[in-house]
Amino acid sequence: MTFAPLAPDDAMVPAPLPKRDALTIARIVRVNHAGEFGAIRIYSAQILVAKLLWRDCVPALAEMLEDERRHCAIFRAAMPARHSRPCRVMQFWSYGGWMLGFVTALLGRPGIWACTAAVEATVHRHLDDHLHFLATRDPELHADILAIREEELAHLLHAEERLAAPNIALNGLRAIIAFATDVLIWLSTWGDSTRMARALRVVGR
Numbered sequence: 086m087t088f089a090p091l092a093p094d095d096a097m098v099p100a101p102l103p104k105r106d107a108l109t110i111a112r113i114v115r116v117n118h119a120g121e122f123g124a125i126r127i128y129s130a131q132i133l134v135a136k137l138l139w140r141d142c143v144p145a146l147a148e149m150l151e152d153e154r155r156h157c158a159i160f161r162a163a164m165p166a167r168h169s170r171p172c173r174v175m176q177f178w179s180y181g182g183w184m185l186g187f188v189t190a191l192l193g194r195p196g197i198w199a200c201t202a203a204v205e206a207t208v209h210r211h212l213d214d215h216l217h218f219l220a221t222r223d224p225e226l227h228a229d230i231l232a233i234r235e236e237e238l239a240h241l242l243h244a245e246e247r248l249a250a251p252n253i254a255l256n257g258l259r260a261i262i263a264f265a266t267d268v269l270i271w272l273s274t275w276g277d278s279t280r281m282a283r284a285l286r287v288v289g290r
């Protein structure tokens with residue numbers, strides 16, 4: 086007696102993503118990889134200055150740097166399966182991030198923590214958008230970003246605790262850095278961040 090082969094259980098096979106969604110996911114990975122690389126450069130420059138001038142800040146900055154290195158490696162590892170590659174102009178993040186970290190560290194502890202708070206708040210906003218999009222489309226990447234967002238939030242809270250008495254100058258500095266971070270994201274991805282934000286709006290929030 087022969088048996089017909091079992092029919093594949095179609096319900097168990099995830100449907101392929103629409104091309105537009107797959108492209109958006111590739112952009113999400115690229116933008117985040119660039120952002121993490123920029124954060125590595127910011128914290129590296131700040132540690133360099135802090136070792137000379139603000140030594141008490143070094144342990145926390147070094148911990149954050151380790152986190153950013155791990156985040157960067159996670160996004161790099163996520164790239165091949167999603168047909169994503171590092172952005173073509175990582176130098177923007179390299180030099181821009183380093184200069185941002187160096188200059189803010191020269192401004193002293195408030196400069197360091199205002200920079201951290203501004204960058205991490207901007208990153209947090211982007212990650213929230215990404216999580217919303219990925220929840221049903223890429224659960225694996227969603228889980229990675231969820232864990233990373235927890236650590237970014239810890240960085241943000243650490244910085245904000247040290248900015249207990251914000252003033253107009255600090256708020257202005259935070260606004261400028263947040264704007265610069267968005268510009269760097271846009272430049273380093275040739276506008277991908279704008280196209281991605283548009284794609285995220287299109288799918289509904």
Ligand SMILES: [Fe+2]
Nearest residue numbers: 121124153156
């Ligand atoms: Fe990070």
Ligand SMILES: [Fe+2]
Nearest residue numbers: 124205237240
């Ligand atoms: Fe961070």
